[in-house]
Amino acid sequence: MTTNPSTWAHDPDRLFAAEPRQRELARHLYEGVAELPLVCPHGHVPPRLLADPDATxxxxxxxxxxxxxxxxxxxxxxxxxxxxxxxxxxxxxxxxxxxxxxxxxxxxxxxxxxxxxxxxxxxxxxxxxxxxxxxxxxxxxxxxxxxxxxxxxxxxxRPRALFKRFHIEVLCTTDAATDTLAEHRSLQREGWTNVRPTFRPDAVVNLDAEGWRENLDRLGEVSGLEVTDYRRFVAALEARRTFFKALGATATDHAAETPHTERLSDREADAIFQRALAGESSAEDAARFTAHMLLEMARMSAEDGLVMQLHVGSLRNHNRAVFARFGPDRGADIPLQTEWTRSLRALLNAHGSDPAFRLVVFTLDESTYSRELAPLAGHYPALRLGPPWWFFDSVKGIERFLDAVVETAGVYNLAGFNDDTRAFASIPARHDVWRRTVCNWLAGETLRGVLDESEAAELAHELTYGLARRTYRLA
The missing domain is CATH 1.10.2020.10 (uronate isomerase, domain 2, chain A)
Structure with a gap:
């Protein structure tokens, strides 16, 4: 299928409402934020792209x-x-x-x-x-x-030139707990301190992760600790967090099928860990250990100040044939129905009111926005709602999100925007879609009398820039 080969150009008012007054106000709000620097607190751009000045x-x-x-x-x-x-x-x-x-x-x-x-x-x-x-x-x-x-x-x-052209103020990568961060160390030596690592320990925390035992051995090597029991495992993770933080990390990232949190005794945790070492752990063991370790990660974040991100609700590698031949991250991760209120209770009762702790949550179950997540974020000081994620970082997805959560949680309990992309050249486009859609939504709320124009302008700045900087402690 082809199209008429006419000139390809952008409508300067794209994504704004057709109604003239809303479109004019959306345009005005957008002009106030269009040139703000890009804050990219979560994504998957490989740091090697920027570490090598000759990379293409x-x-x-x-x-x-x-x-x-x-x-x-x-x-x-x-x-x-x-x-x-x-x-x-x-x-x-x-x-x-x-x-x-x-x-x-x-x-x-x-x-x-x-x-x-x-x-x-x-x-x-x-x-x-x-x-x-x-x-x-x-x-x-x-x-x-x-x-x-x-x-x-x-x-x-080249990536470095585009980084400057895109006006990126800070870019955070996502890095395994076992990563040596060699590229980040190289970047820092050159003064590129605005490229920061993020600590992601899923490959060693989730006992059912592919290659878990090899990953655990690697954790022992890079931490300098022989990981033979649960106590040493926790110590190795704490050591790696300290290493990441020394290289500029301000956040951690965790993926799980559910947000269930459950405190195990050290004895129970070590018994599960020993079964995993022996290759004898069950699916129930893995689920309980992940639930326990989410609490442990929250405890560590309350102590070291790293912002904890939790991405929940994806059944990974749904297409078994594709996974077997091509591996993970090939487009076959499918959303799951998710429950938050009971699942997060243990974690939020332990740390949700601690001013040193911050938790940013992301979901693939939109039905939980207004029913569970907005009420939780509207109560617990530590909790922030991440922007629409993955299948929902779209025009309608952003509008549905704002409609569902702002009335209950307000704007200031949101985390702003992150592009969450591997595709480096798409970063400005993703931010632009967010900025245009947010400004159009704010214009609509203003014309309905919910906001006045000065409030809408301030909220446009917060949603596109200020909230992300403060949420991720980048200010």
Whole structure:
């Protein structure tokens, strides 16, 4: 399917309401925040992209297609194989290696992204970052591939140059607890202190994580502690948190199927840990240990000040065949129904009123926004609501989120915005969608008499900049 090859350009009022008064006010609010620096407190950009001053973003296929599960999952849903898109396999079996051919397949199916946030981001990247002026389709694929290839070879399109062009104030990566942070140390030696690590211990905390025993051995190596029991395990994690914090980390990140928290005695925790060491732990053991360790991570955050992030509600690797051949993060992680009120009670009763502790929660179950999360955040001083995540970081998803939580939790119990992306060049596009949608929502609330214009302008600044800086202790 192709489109008429007319000039490709952005509507300056995109994402604003059709109603003239709301559109005019949304535009005015947006103009007040459009050029603010980008605060990126959570994401998955690999630090090596910035640690190496000569690094490039690769080919157009490497930049836009192969690593991006937002892209590949949509194409896969329409019968385009992951192998034909160059996605590497676990067993080394053959996949498409001609990047121009991969790009052609992507371009021929670009129409699939119409009406999606991915389509908005991709068009914004192509138009605003790379200056593409023709719609992407089968007819224009080769010409645009050549144009992008030329630009990606130029110094101004290297990651460090784009970092400055994007006006990124701070960017936080997500790093395994066992990471040596060599790239971050290199960046800091060069004065790049605005690229910070984030401590993510899932691979050693979740006993059912793939390669758990090897990950645990690595934890012992990098911490300098032989991890032979639960007590030493906790000590090794605390040592690694101290190491991360010394290199600028202000946050941790934790993923779990449920937010259930449950305190185990040290004896119970060690018994489960010993069964895991012996390869004899059960699914129940793993679930109880994760629930206990979320409490332990909260205890550590209350002590060391690292902001705790909790991403909950994804059934990972739902497509077993795709996972077996291509591994994780290939677009087959599917949302689950989630319960928060009872699940977080142990954690919030222990630390929810502690001024030293901060917890930012993210969900894939929108039904919990108004029923559970907004009331919880509207009570516990330590709790902040993360922005719409993953499938819901969209125009309608942002609007639904604000409609559901602000009346109960207010704006100041929200965490602002984070782009949560692996796709470095998409960062400005994601922030722009958030900023435009927030300003349009605030304009609507103003015209309804809920806010006055000065309040809306202040809240636009908070939602797009101030809240994220303060929530993640980056101010």
């Amino acid at each position: 973003l690769g080919t157009p296929a490497e930049l836009f297609v192969i690593p991006d599960h937002y892209v590949t999952r949509m194409l896969y849903s329409q019968g385009v194989s992951l192998a034909s898109l160059g996605v590497p396999t676990r067993d080394g079996s053959s996949v498409e290696t001609d990047h121009r051919e991969i790009w052609r397949r992507f371009a021929a199916h670009f129409y699939l992204f119409r009406g999606t946030p991915t389509g908005l981001w991709l068009k914004d990247e192509l138009v605003r970052v790379f200056g593409v002026t023709k719609p992407l389709n089968a007819d224009t694929a080769d010409a645009i591939y050549d144009e992008l290839t030329e630009k990606l070879a130029e110094p101004e399109y």
